Amino acid sequence: MSIATTLTQAPVVVDESKCIAEKGCTVCVDVCPLDVLAIDMLKKKAFMKYDECWYCLPCETDCPTDAVKVSIPYLLR
Amino acid sequence: MKRIDMEFDIVVIGGGTGGPMAAVKAKQQNPQLKVLLIDKAHVKRSGAISMGMDGLNNAVIPGHATPEQYVKEITIANDGIVDQEAVMAYAANSFDMIQELDRWGVKFEKDETGDYAVRKVHHLGSYVLPMPEGHHMKKILYRQLKRARVEITNRVVVTRLLTGADGEITGVMGFDCRTADFYVIRCKAAVLSTGAAGRIGLPASGYLMGTYENPTNCGDGHAMAYHAGADLANLECFQINPLIKDYNGPACAYVTGPFGGFTANSKGERFIECDYWSGQMMMEFYNELQGGNGPVFLKLDHLAAETISEIEHILHTNERPSRGRFHEKRGNDYRKQMVEMHISEIGFCSGHSASGIWTNARGETSVKGLYAAGDCASVPHNYMLGAFVYGRLCGQNAADYCGGAAKGCIDDGAIAAEEARIGAPLARSEGLTPFQIEYKTRRLVNDYLQPPKITRKYEIGLRRFDEVREDATAMMATNPHELMRAMEALSILDCAEMAARASMFRTESRWGLYHYNIDHPERDDENWFCHTLLSRDADGRMSVRKKAIEPYIVPIDEEERTAYQRLRVERSAAAA
Ligand SMILES: Cc1cc2nc3c(=O)[nH]c(=O)nc-3n(C[C@H](O)[C@H](O)[C@H](O)COP(=O)(O)OP(=O)(O)OC[C@H]3O[C@@H](n4cnc5c(N)ncnc54)[C@H](O)[C@@H]3O)c2cc1C
Ligand code: SF4
Ligand code: SF4
Numbered sequence: 001m002s003i004a005t006t007l008t009q010a011p012v013v014v015d016e017s018k019c020i021a022e023k024g025c026t027v028c029v030d031v032c033p034l035d036v037l038a039i040d041m042l043k044k045k046a047f048m049k050y051d052e053c054w055y056c057l058p059c060e061t062d063c064p065t066d067a068v069k070v071s072i073p074y075l076l077r
Numbered sequence: 078m079k080r081i082d083m084e085f086d087i088v089v090i091g092g093g094t095g096g097p098m099a100a101v102k103a104k105q106q107n108p109q110l111k112v113l114l115i116d117k118a119h120v121k122r123s124g125a126i127s128m129g130m131d132g133l134n135n136a137v138i139p140g141h142a143t144p145e146q147y148v149k150e151i152t153i154a155n156d157g158i159v160d161q162e163a164v165m166a167y168a169a170n171s172f173d174m175i176q177e178l179d180r181w182g183v184k185f186e187k188d189e190t191g192d193y194a195v196r197k198v199h200h201l202g203s204y205v206l207p208m209p210e211g212h213h214m215k216k217i218l219y220r221q222l223k224r225a226r227v228e229i230t231n232r233v234v235v236t237r238l239l240t241g242a243d244g245e246i247t248g249v250m251g252f253d254c255r256t257a258d259f260y261v262i263r264c265k266a267a268v269l270s271t272g273a274a275g276r277i278g279l280p281a282s283g284y285l286m287g288t289y290e291n292p293t294n295c296g297d298g299h300a301m302a303y304h305a306g307a308d309l310a311n312l313e314c315f316q317i318n319p320l321i322k323d324y325n326g327p328a329c330a331y332v333t334g335p336f337g338g339f340t341a342n343s344k345g346e347r348f349i350e351c352d353y354w355s356g357q358m359m360m361e362f363y364n365e366l367q368g369g370n371g372p373v374f375l376k377l378d379h380l381a382a383e384t385i386s387e388i389e390h391i392l393h394t395n396e397r398p399s400r401g402r403f404h405e406k407r408g409n410d411y412r413k414q415m416v417e418m419h420i421s422e423i424g425f426c427s428g429h430s431a432s433g434i435w436t437n438a439r440g441e442t443s444v445k446g447l448y449a450a451g452d453c454a455s456v457p458h459n460y461m462l463g464a465f466v467y468g469r470l471c472g473q474n475a476a477d478y479c480g481g482a483a484k485g486c487i488d489d490g491a492i493a494a495e496e497a498r499i500g501a502p503l504a505r506s507e508g509l510t511p512f513q514i515e516y517k518t519r520r521l522v523n524d525y526l527q528p529p530k531i532t533r534k535y536e537i538g539l540r541r542f543d544e545v546r547e548d549a550t551a552m553m554a555t556n557p558h559e560l561m562r563a564m565e566a567l568s569i570l571d572c573a574e575m576a577a578r579a580s581m582f583r584t585e586s587r588w589g590l591y592h593y594n595i596d597h598p599e600r601d602d603e604n605w606f607c608h609t610l611l612s613r614d615a616d617g618r619m620s621v622r623k624k625a626i627e628p629y630i631v632p633i634d635e636e637e638r639t640a641y642q643r644l645r646v647e648r649s650a651a652a653a
Contacts (some may be wrong), residue, residue, distance in 0.1 A: 002507055025244065033127055033234065033293050035254055035558060044606035049584040050558065052286045055399040058122040072403050076282035 007058035010048040011073040012037065012059065018067035019045045039062050078500055079258045085113040085135060086479045088249050089268045089472075090235045091298065092116035092122020093291070094461055095451030096270035097218040098468030099475070104225040106476035113262065114228050117234040117561065121219055124272055125291050125428075125452070128459060129212030129395045131332050133185070134198075134460040134617075136206040136260060137171040141195040144168035146202045150629045154200070154355045154641050155431050155457045156587050156600070158311060158608060160627045163456045166438040170466045171340065175206070178465070182217050184210040198336035200351040200640055202441035205331050213396050233260055234411050234561050235297065237495050238267060238305040238447065241485030246305075248487060250495045252564075253411075257503060257557040259496050265482040266446040266475040269434060270468060271298025273316065273452040274572045276565070278422025278527065279519035282323050285512070289318050289421050290452075291324050295565045296572035298453040299425060300436045303571060303619075308443040308610040310435035310624075311454040312579035314425035315528065315591045319356060319362050319373070322419035326397040328375040330354075336384050341376040341415060350644050354429060356589030357641045361422060363590050374415030385411045414615075420590075422519075423527055425572065430591055431457035432579075435610060440471035443612075446482060448475050469592075501552075502563040508553035511562035515569055516547050522573050526580070528593045535581050542574050579611050582621035 009045070019025075022044035029037045030044060036050040037059060046067070053073055060068040089100045092114045100114040116123050137147045147168040152159050175193070178187060186194040186207040197203040222229065232254050239248035239261075248263045275290020286292040303309060319340065321328050328339060330352035339347050342365050351359045365373050377385060389412065393401030403409075409416050427433040440448045448471035449455075451464030459467065502511070523539030549567060554560040585601035586594045594600040608624040 003510070004399055012339060030119055031122040033116065035561070052292070052557060052562075054286050054288070054292050055403075056127050056291070057398050058127055061128070061398075062122070070399065070402075072324070073284050073287065074251050075284040075359055076280070076287045076325065077403070 008051045009074060010051055011053050011055065011071045012048040013069050014046045015067045015069070016043070016045045018065045020065055021046050027062050027063065027064060031058040031062050034056070078503070080496070081260050083113070083260065083262045084260060085264045086110040087266045087268065087475050088262055088264045089114045089270060089274060090249060091124070091270040092120035092141060092229065092271065093451070094126050095468035096268070097222055098465045099268045099270060099450055099472035100227040101221045101225045102469045102472030103476040104227055106473045107480065108304065110261045110476055110479055113230060114222065114227050115230045115233050115235060117232065119231045120222070122215060123293065126214045128398055130208055130461055131211060131329060131391055131396045132205055132207040133175070133462050134331055135171070135204045135458060135462055136193070136195060137168045137204060138174060138175065138193050138206070139172060140192065140197055142202045142204055145631050147204065149633060150199055150201050151458050152633055153637055154353070156356070157606060157633070157638070158431065158436065158626065159457055161630050162627060163436070163438040165630060166470065167459060167463050168297055168458060168508050170469070171462055174462060174466050174469065180440055181221060183214065184208060187251070198331050199353045200412050200644070202509070205335065207332070207391070209391050234564060236301065236499060236564055239299050239488055240305055240444065241488070244306055244444060245485055246444060247485035250492065252499050252560065254557050254561040257560055260306065261492055263484070263487060265479045265484060266448065269298045269302060269447065269449040269453055270451045270474055271453045271465070273424055273426035273428060274299050275424045275426065276569055276575060277424050277519065277572045278522045279516070280325050280422055281419060282325065285516060285519070287325050289320055289428070290424060294452070294571055296425065297565065297568045298449070299434060300568040300571040301445070301577065302442065302449070303575065303613060305447065306445050306613060307447060308435040309575065309611045310608050310610055311488045312425055312432045312575050312611055313583050313592045313609065314356070314431040314588050315576065316424040316430045316432065317359050317528070317590055318421040318429065319359065319418055319584055320421050321400070321403070322417040323608050324400065325421060326400060326401045328416060328418065329392070329600070330375065332391050333375065333377055333388055336388055337380050338375060338377045338388070339419065340371040341374050343372055343374070345376060346372065348646050350646055355641055356430070356591035357644050358589070359420065359591065359647050360589035360593065366420065373418045375418055376415045377411040378413060378415060382412065389649055413457060422523060423574070423576065426452045427455050427457055428452035428460050429458065430588070431455065439474050440467050441474065445476060452501045476570045499560070499564065502554035503605035505551070505553035505619050507550040509548055511552060511554060511559055511566045514545060514552055515562065515566040516550050518542065518566065518570050518573055521545070522576070526573070528590050530580050530592065530594045532581065532596045533556065535577050539574065540579050542570060542577070546570055575611055579621055581610055582609055
């Protein structure tokens with residue numbers, strides 16, 4: 001096996017106490033143009049799965065419970 | 078990887094700006110037709126206008142400008158290399174489109190009398206119409222799509238076009254970026270509206286998705302048009318933009334210019350007459366950066382507090398609303414200091430410059446049944462309203478074409494080949510990652526292709542792209558999302574090579590910084606007053622040829638012809 005796992009701090013954070021993915025919400029996952037958000041199937045909460053964010057904000061704007069917070073990715077902050 | 082077969086009359090590829098308009102207009106033109114709008118993202122929030130737009134950059138509104146004036150302005154701004162008939166087709170339909178958008182609920186700025194509040198940003202005429210409430214754009218388009226009963230498929234990445242015995246369009250292929258299901262969609266006509274190729278170069282920040290363009294727009298449309306046999310025009314006329322350093326988004330001079338903001342050097346002095354983005358403007362920007370007077374800034378700190386609040390309201394709620402939080406983190410305050418600007422990486426974009434899939438004034442490409450609208454096509458300086466106008470033209474003309482077209486034969490060999498190409502990275506458990514292939518390609522683009530262009534560097538660049546192409550045959554993907562990045566990396570490689578080959582062909586300098594060629598520093602109208610067309614030759618290699626400029630319908634006199642070559646402010650030229 002020649003594949004490494006390199007960690008990175010995600011610029012998008014979901015407040016799990018506010019996220020209502022367990023009730024079937026997938027809004028942020030649906031709207032993200034880069035398709036980098038996903039629902040954690042065990043926790044039933046949204047999270048950022050891929051560090052490929054355009055800091056465009058539909059996820060934050062469209063979330064019905066204000067659970068998503070987007071920061072500018074560290075490399076260009 | 079399941080195979081899914083579908084059948085439509087028209088498939089519109091890319092549901093950003095021009096795409097939704099094309100789909101709605103095709104349906105309105107002929108409601109009997111089955112029209113599919115397909116996007117790799119979600120049409121509700123996809124493309125350049127995902128969060129709205131600051132304004133119209135090129136509105137041609139009676140009382141403020143005439144179509145003839147506009148055609149003249151763009152001809153001059155683009156150093157004469159335009160198909161004026163195609164620019165005129167935009168200009169003549171511009172006002173009608175604004176009125177239709179207005180009826181649909183798009184809010185444009187108006188004055189006390191109810192007239193559109195047009196501002197002057199270009200060198201000669203007035204064409205900028207602000208949209209302070211422009212963030213509803215996508216919602217309004219989505220409503221029209223539903224009303225027109227356009228079918229929508231989201232999260233399917235289109236990768237190749239199918240052509241029939243006469244080279245005509247017979248279908249499109251792609252895959253679902255969440256399930257990797259393979260799609261084969263038969264159709265009679267297709268409209269490409271996949272946006273700019275905005276992911277060819279590497280942003281100076283090193284962050285792959287820190288691009289000016291929405292990173293979904295990585296040149297897939299350019300690559301699939303090329304592989305289907307289409308001509309691509311003037312690719313050496315790169316897109317390079319003046320942007321907020323690191324943030325890599327517009328500041329934007331079009332918004333702030335009319336309020337009194339301007340581009341300044343480190344001494345706070347204005348050094349360009351006109352902030353309208355042209356190759357010549359970018360050349361002055363580059364000279365200032367290189368000439369010891371940099372960094373270059375956007376200067377607003379001389380403006381009144383209420384003016385700055387108004388500017389902030391637009392810049393921080395619209396288009397790229399994260400501009401505000403970027404400035405906050407940096408401690409940038411428009412009231413107190415100038416904002417550092419920089420030159421972007423290269424791309425193809427007719428919205429801003431002139432490079433893209435060749436189309437005529439009807440939106441037709443050189444492939445029968447294939448149309449292109451917006452940033453991926455070739456009508457220069459078309460911006461958002463151009464994407465809408467050409468979206469409409471393409472939709473209507475594609476609908477009419479379908480009426481007379483028979484269903485073409487499907488090439489099963491091409492389908493099998495594409496299924497194998499898409500399936501390959503998923504089948505490997507070892508190899509290079511899409512990230513590695515993409516990063517290296519884009520880093521090489523910066524090293525060897527970013528202007529000033531030098532032939533020797535371009536030769537090395539081409540050799541290195543070949544090596545990466547070879548490496549890419551061992552690319553792996555562990556899931557459908559990574560597969561999307563893998564296939565995108567291959568489009569990026571195709572675009573990088575096209576950028577190099579087109580640039581090496583044109584042995585002169587033109588369009589300011591966009592095609593500043595060190596080995597041929599002068600503009601050479603005698604040999605190069607022409608378009609260039611790149612296409613695939615019989616052996617499957619890239620070839621480039623000249624195409625004569627179509628006869629002008631709006632004559633340009635000698636004095637006007639050089640207006641954009643005199644952008645440097647006299648005072649700072651004397652001081653330098
Ligand atoms: C940050 C920014 C600011 C701008 N500001 C202004 C302004 O103030 N005024 C102005 O007039 N213009 C402005 N422009 C230009 C204007 O937004 C564009 O010219 C216009 O929106 C382009 O429309 P389009 O349809 O060509 O591309 P887009 O709207 O970008 O749509 C392209 C679509 O294609 C999809 N796609 C790409 N590849 C594939 C594939 N392989 N399969 C399926 N789908 C695919 C994408 O997901 C996307 O939805 C700006 C552009 C940017 C990026
Ligand atoms: S939109 Fe908000 S509530 Fe819905 S899944 Fe995303 S974070 Fe959770
Ligand atoms: S900011 Fe944009 S790219 Fe980033 S996660 Fe949100 S929607 Fe996706």
